[in-house]
Amino acid sequence: MKKIAFFLPNLNQGGAEKVMVTLVNELSREKFKITLVLFEKKGHFLNYLKEDVEVIELKTSRIRYSIFKIIPLIFKMKPDIAFIGWGEIAAFISPMIPFFRKTKFVARETNVVSEHVKRKEIRFFYKFYNHFDKIIAQSDDMKKDLIENFTIRPQKIVKINNPVDVAWIQEKMEEEVQEFSSEFKNVVAIGNLSQRKGFDLLLNVFARLKNEKIKLFILGDGADKEKLLKQKENLNLTNVEFLGNKKNPYPYLAKADLFVLSSRYEGFPNVLLEAGACGTYALTNDCPGGIREIIQEKINGEIMDITQAEEFADKIKDLCDENQDKKLIIKNISSRFSKEIIVESYESLLRSL
Secondary structure, rough: OOEEEEEEEHHHHHHOHHHHHHHHHHHHOEEEEEEEEEEEOOHHHHHHHHOOOOOOOOOOOOHHOOOHHHHHHHHHHOOOOOEOOOOHOOOOOHHHHHOOOOOOOEEOOOOHHHHOOOHHHHHHHHHHHHHHHHEEEOOOHHHHHHHHHHHHHHHHHEOOOOOOHHHHHHOOOOOOOOOOOOOOOOEEOOOOOOOOOHHHHHHHHHHOOOOOEEEEEOOOOOOHHHHHHHHHHHHHHOEEEEOOOOOOOHHHHHOOOOOEOOOOOOOOOOOHHHHHHOOOOOEEEEEOOHHHOOOOOOOOOEEEEOOHHHHHHHHHHHHOOOOOOHHHHHHHHHHHEHHHHHHHHHHHHHHHH
């Protein structure tokens, strides 16, 4: 039985956190002894951890200083595998890996690094990234980026897509949605309110849909909230509502006429998988980060350039008038990205180390 220590800042509501919870919950207990190390023991997904998952709290909130607690803990625990689930943490740890002779180190990146990591002092640490035994890229775009822009050796990188728990999502999606009206077509977008997610671009699109019976509901919170609300006010967008974070976003996805992903870049967007698990058709921006690995045109969604706002708005109108085959969309996603398929890929990797 291999001892694995998973490292993550917290279990707040986000894609990386959701994937990590799925892994520590579903990995075989006969093959692996699981410990989850959190900087802070907090977050929405704590409620979904299985009872047998051991949790260690480092009681630190700063990623850059976490190394001073992580390194001594690894020396003390002596795990067979240290699994770092956050790219920035992995970067800071990478120079220290050669000091560990018996522990194997795995990093899981969460975004296209060259798009996401701009600060020179953090990018510097990627010079040591080849010290990792394996680096998990969620998409071909991420893998290509690591090889071309950070000179990571191709044999170090393993591509494993993100999992989606279709059955669990479908249990959660039956609640009523008070904000939706039958008088309108209801479009949903979900994500952190940050520049990366491109909601400013989406508001520009909906400025061209003011006279249509179409409303946009944005779920999420973040640093750009006030800026986006000001943009909404300046554009006089009565057809857009910001709903904040929702503990259960799945009824919104399931009952939407269309899901829109407006991101400038992604890693491998869980929310796009979750929309598909709810049977909801998607229109996505043509951006780096696995979009083309998820979307199969005319089956579960379509891809367009959101900066062409007029054309994107016209496509939203057209898709809202179409009736999509929800069962086909669900089957399409579950057959490729179910948790059973993806967890088996992780188990295969971890067994091989």
